[in-house]
Amino acid sequence: VRDLLPTLLAWRAAGEPFVLATVVATDGGGPRELGAAMAVRMAGGVPGEVVGSVSGGCVEAAVIEAAAEVVADGHPRLETYGLEDSDAVGLTCGGSLAVFIEPGAAATAHLDRVDEAVERGAGAVAVTVIAGPPELLGLHHGDVLRANGYAALADAVARDADALVDVGESAVRRYGLDGCPEPAGAGAVGAEPWDSPGTDTDTDTVTVFFNVLAAPPRLIILGALDYAASLATVGRFLGYRVTVCDARPVFATAERFPSAHDVVVAWPHKYLAATSIDARTAICVLTHDPKFDVPALEVALRSAAGYVGAMGSRRTCEDRERRLREAGITDHELERLSAPIGLDLGASTPAETAVSIAAELVAARRRGSGEPLRRTSGRIHR
Amino acid sequence: VRDLLPTLLAWRAAGEPFVLATVVATDGGGPRELGAAMAVRMAGGVPGEVVGSVSGGCVEAAVIEAAAEVVADGHPRLETYGLEDSDAVGLTCGGSLAVFIEPGAAATAHLDRVDEAVERGAGAVAVTVIAGPPELLGLHHGDVLRANGYAALADAVARDADALVDVGESAVRRYGLDGCPEPAGAGAVGAEPWDSPGTDTDTDTVTVFFNVLAAPPRLIILGALDYAASLATVGRFLGYRVTVCDARPVFATAERFPSAHDVVVAWPHKYLAATSIDARTAICVLTHDPKFDVPALEVALRSAAGYVGAMGSRRTCEDRERRLREAGITDHELERLSAPIGLDLGASTPAETAVSIAAELVAARRRGSGEPLRRTSGRIHR
Numbered sequence: 001v002r003d004l005l006p007t008l009l010a011w012r013a014a015g016e017p018f019v020l021a022t023v024v025a026t027d028g029g030g031p032r033e034l035g036a037a038m039a040v041r042m043a044g045g046v047p048g049e050v051v052g053s054v055s056g057g058c059v060e061a062a063v064i065e066a067a068a069e070v071v072a073d074g075h076p077r078l079e080t081y082g083l084e085d086s087d088a089v090g091l092t093c094g095g096s097l098a099v100f101i102e103p104g105a106a107a108t109a110h111l112d113r114v115d116e117a118v119e120r121g122a123g124a125v126a127v128t129v130i131a132g133p134p135e136l137l138g139l140h141h142g143d144v145l146r147a148n149g150y151a152a153l154a155d156a157v158a159r160d161a162d163a164l165v166d167v168g169e170s171a172v173r174r175y176g177l178d179g180c181p182e183p184a185g186a187g188a189v190g191a192e193p194w195d196s197p198g199t200d201t202d203t204d205t206v207t208v209f210f211n212v213l214a215a216p217p218r219l220i221i222l223g224a225l226d227y228a229a230s231l232a233t234v235g236r237f238l239g240y241r242v243t244v245c246d247a248r249p250v251f252a253t254a255e256r257f258p259s260a261h262d263v264v265v266a267w268p269h270k271y272l273a274a275t276s277i278d279a280r281t282a283i284c285v286l287t288h289d290p291k292f293d294v295p296a297l298e299v300a301l302r303s304a305a306g307y308v309g310a311m312g313s314r315r316t317c318e319d320r321e322r323r324l325r326e327a328g329i330t331d332h333e334l335e336r337l338s339a340p341i342g343l344d345l346g347a348s349t350p351a352e353t354a355v356s357i358a359a360e361l362v363a364a365r366r367r368g369s370g371e372p373l374r375r376t377s378g379r380i381h382r
Numbered sequence: 383v384r385d386l387l388p389t390l391l392a393w394r395a396a397g398e399p400f401v402l403a404t405v406v407a408t409d410g411g412g413p414r415e416l417g418a419a420m421a422v423r424m425a426g427g428v429p430g431e432v433v434g435s436v437s438g439g440c441v442e443a444a445v446i447e448a449a450a451e452v453v454a455d456g457h458p459r460l461e462t463y464g465l466e467d468s469d470a471v472g473l474t475c476g477g478s479l480a481v482f483i484e485p486g487a488a489a490t491a492h493l494d495r496v497d498e499a500v501e502r503g504a505g506a507v508a509v510t511v512i513a514g515p516p517e518l519l520g521l522h523h524g525d526v527l528r529a530n531g532y533a534a535l536a537d538a539v540a541r542d543a544d545a546l547v548d549v550g551e552s553a554v555r556r557y558g559l560d561g562c563p564e565p566a567g568a569g570a571v572g573a574e575p576w577d578s579p580g581t582d583t584d585t586d587t588v589t590v591f592f593n594v595l596a597a598p599p600r601l602i603i604l605g606a607l608d609y610a611a612s613l614a615t616v617g618r619f620l621g622y623r624v625t626v627c628d629a630r631p632v633f634a635t636a637e638r639f640p641s642a643h644d645v646v647v648a649w650p651h652k653y654l655a656a657t658s659i660d661a662r663t664a665i666c667v668l669t670h671d672p673k674f675d676v677p678a679l680e681v682a683l684r685s686a687a688g689y690v691g692a693m694g695s696r697r698t699c700e701d702r703e704r705r706l707r708e709a710g711i712t713d714h715e716l717e718r719l720s721a722p723i724g725l726d727l728g729a730s731t732p733a734e735t736a737v738s739i740a741a742e743l744v745a746a747r748r749r750g751s752g753e754p755l756r757r758t759s760g761r762i763h764r
Contacts, residue, residue, distance in 0.1 A: 163730030180695075181608075230619075237615060238733050313562075313762065340755040340762055343725070345741055346748025347762075348545035351620050359727055359741035360754060366728025370752040372742060373722040380695065380722055380729075 001037035001126070002213060004052050005115050008039055008108045017042045018104035019067035023054050024078070024130050024209040025098040025172055034170040035211040039104060040067040054099055055081070066101050076102035076138035078130050100130045100209060102138050110140040114213060123165040123214025123280075127157060130172070132206035152179035157208055166280065166365055167239030168216030174207045216241045217280035219361075221260075222268040222296050223287035224251035227311065230354035231284060232259040238358060240282070245271045247292065269295035272303065282307040282361050284341060288316050294323045301333040307364045309341035309357065343370045383419035383508070384595060386434050387497050390421055390490045399424045400486035401449035405436050406460070406512050406591040407480040407554055416552040417593040421486060422449040436481050437463070448483050458484035458520035460512050482512045482591060484520050492522040496595060505547040505596025505662075509539060512554070514588035534561035539590055548662065548747055549621030550598030556589045598623045599662035601743075602687075603642075604650040604678050605669035606633035609693065612736035613666060614641040620740060622664065627653045629674065651677035659685045664743050666723060667692040676705045683715040689746045691723035691739065725752045 001022060011018045023036040038052035038060065047064045054063060059081040066079050082096030110126060117124035129139040139145065145154040156179035164171055174182040182205050219235040221228045224246035235242045236259045245264040246252035252265045264271055268287070277283070283300045287293050288311050297320070300308045312320060317339045324334060342356035343363065363370050373380060383404060393400045405418040420434035420442065429446045436445060441463040448461050464478025492508060499506035511521040521527065524543075527536040538561035546553055556564040564587050601617040603610045606628035617624045618641045627646040628634035634647045646653055650669070659665070665682045669675050670693050679702070682690045694702060699721045706716060724738035725745070745752050755762060 159730060163734070167731060167733075169731075233619060234616070234737070237612075237619075238737065239731070314759070338754060338756050342755050343741060343745075343750070344753045344755050344758045344760075344762075345744040345750035347744055347750070348541060348748060349549060349551075349621070351549075352545070352744045352748070355616070355620065355737065355740045355744055356750075356755075358737045359725060359752075362727040362729055362734045362737055363725075363754075366730060366734070368725070368727035368729070368738075370741075370754060371726045372720060372745075372752060373724050373726050373738075374720050376726045377696075378726075380726075 001035060001052075001111060001211065002115060002118065004037055004039050005108075005111055007051050008104060008111070011039075011041050012105060012108050017071050019070050019101060020104050020107040021054055021063045021067065021099050021101045022128070022209070022211065023097060024100045024128075024211075027082075027096045035213075038063065040064050042068070042071050045071075055097055059097060059099070063099055063101065070101050070103060074103060075134075076100065100128060102128075106138065106140065118213050123168065123212065125161045125165050125213065126211040127161055128209045128211070130207050130209045133177075133203040136206055150177060150179075153177060153206060155179060156181070160208075161210055163366075164210045164212050165214050166217065168212060168214045168241075169239050170212045171210050172207060173210065174205050176205055217282070218243065218277070220245065220272070220275070220277075220281065220283045222246070222272075222283070222285045223289075223292065223311075224248065224253075224256065224263070225286055226350050227286050227353055229257055229259070230350040231286070231357055232257050234354045234358040235259075235282075235361075236261070238361065243275075246287075267295075268292050269299050272296060272299040277303045277305050279304055279306045280365075281305045282364075283309070284357060285310040286341075288312040290320060290323055293320055294327060297324055297337065298327055298329060301329055301336055307338065307361060308336055309338035309360065311341045312339065314340065338364075383417060383434075383493060383593065384497060384500065386419055386421050387490075387493055389433050390486060390493070393421075393423050394487060394490050399453050401452050401483060402486050402489040403436055403445045403449065403481050403483045404510070404591070404593065405479060406482045406510075406593075409464075409478045416591075417595075420445065422446050424450070424453050427453075437479055441479060441481070445481055445483065452483050452485060456485060457516075458482065482510060484510075488520065488522065500595050505550065505594065507543045507547050507595065508593040509543055510591045510593070512589050512591045513556075515559075515585040518588055532559060532561075535559060535588060537561060538563070542590075543592055545748075546592045546594050547596050548599065550594060550596045550623075551621050552594045553592050554589060555592065556587050558587055599664070600625065600659070602627065602654070602657070602659075602663065602665045604628070604654075604665070604667045605671075605674065605693075606630065606635075606638065606645070607668055608732045609668050609735055611639055611641070612732040613668070613739055614639050616736045616740040617641075617664075617743075618643070620743065625657075628669075649677075650674050651681050654678055654681040654685065659687050661686055661688045662747075663687045664689040664746075665691070666739060668723075670694040670698050672702060672705055675702055676709060679706060679719065680709055680711060683711055683718055689720065689743060690718055691720035691742065693723045694721065696722065720746075 018039055018041040020039050023034055036054050038054050040047050041049040047068055078100050080098045114124045114126045127140055129136045142154040142158050153175055156175055160173055176182055217240055219240035219242045221231055221244045224244055228244050232242045232244055242260045243262040244257045244260045245266055245268050247267045249265045252263050254263045257263050283305045285293055285296055343359045345356045347353040347356040400421055400423040402421050405416055418436050420436050422429050423431040429450055460482050462480045496506045496508045509522055511518045524536040524540050535557055538557055542555055558564055599622055601622035601624045603613055603626045606626055610626050614624045624642045625644040626639045626642045627648055627650055629649045631647045634645050636645045639645050665687045667675055667678055725741045727738045729735040729738040
């Protein structure tokens, strides 16, 4: 939708009514990703110019028809298109698609702010109420929810918005009016919440689309061991874009790391020095060989990475700390290093070790303590 | 191999030499699972009776040939059979297979004890050194390692043996002589450690096969929400046999829970009362609806389950605790309940919540504290 923004702003400046249509769910076989958008400019009450697309051509005609109705009655609506509608629109490419269609002016004001955040390099999320009580439908702002007495719901939406930006993932979530999460529905997990019986007329729940405009965070794993394969699997599950890097071509192969998005044969410190690292990036050094570890950690601890951890026995960690100090790493820089990596779970198998590291990654980005929740008294989510 | 034991004991009682051959690795396309075994009785120096099988018929002839040599020279050996050997043995069913072939007497004495443990209902593991220095090859007992000055290696093997029994998984692991884990090799992760360059003649590392004779532990998830799907995924990754149970047929479907081994439509408390639960079983109650929670927890907290946790806000948990007390649950029984479920990671997304619960499951079975390892000073593995 960011591509469309200049056009939408121009249309708004010209004072012409228009409609924005956004893909809020696909069933996986669908042709476009969540957040794909098109806009339709109305000229003299009939559809004129169209920019963008929601399906690569299969359902655009139907969306344009619905757009005319949205302009006519001023109410946003949620439409679902699928193979079962083949008489009407023929989604011959397969799958089904849900599209939220709303008057352009409100959407644009909101997107304007989202665009600013993305420009600044911060991740951003466009939040839209796509189903629920009529007075909430089409809302983009938690403040309005709050002003209308739905403070707990506004809090829950804000929290999920932050969390989804952190993982770089768009999603649909359903809540009770009190902000409690509701099951997303009876279809595939996470898909088509409105398929749940009664949702169309259900005014006790609110369905929200979070359109995240941010790349997923990176997990960079140095050292192509078995532990790396397990960590890559859990890291991907947590929403990271996972890279495994090792200098040894015999270990760093795509076959050994099916869960990694990228497998790189390179000296870890050279790779780190050349790749893009930001505050959401996590770097896990699993090599526990000073030849690789020390130069890599010198780069990692001076990078923008939000998390740096290194595996090794207590003795390895002490020895490595000494070498890092000799290499000029300061106390302040060392304070950033999680070593031995992971939470103290008593982990033994590679899978358990991966969970221990994953738990530390989550605790780091969400500021958790790692203590059992039953022994704490604060908030559960952050 | 347990099926073969009565025959092996009879052969041993008769004083006849025999050979045991055990599958210690397959490449996934292989026809039999890890631990599949056959035994060959020698009669007058030539192979006689054969029981069991390692491949469904493709490589048995080659194993019998190797067995004769093992009896002749008394040395155990590791043989690999694959498609590339098609001239020799023709594993026409595809894949490759590694088989450890050893004199029967030593193996049987060991298996006898393993069998006893399994009979008692305890999981058990047969440990065999399948590659490494000649004096260690074929060893089954950590005590012998220890007596020969390899105490750290014996500790590491014992620890991994316990961990693998807990997850019910056979595996091959490679160690340095000091017990430090070594990468398992250059092939697929976890497969064919002896493919690593130089391993055949490598006397600095020891490869151990852990033949686990125990069912995987069970993870029973009550409540077919999105959170359950994420927890099922991580639970399976940790080695659990995962069951999702919910009374509502529209939610409890196999499609919604691709990671679950079983999806059951039933009232949770009735399901729990009727299913098999042991000390390795973990029960996670995610419904957070007193109608389902309270009766299910009444059964769970009085079962043999090693872990019982329940999801919910602080208020839900207090309310539930009150209802459980009213239902006659004692302080002692309540003390077993982890609620709110999970470690305090500040988890927000379903995946993060699943990691928080998985971390608590690992910490419970390994007695970890959940604290960052960098803030603790004790042992990393338990």
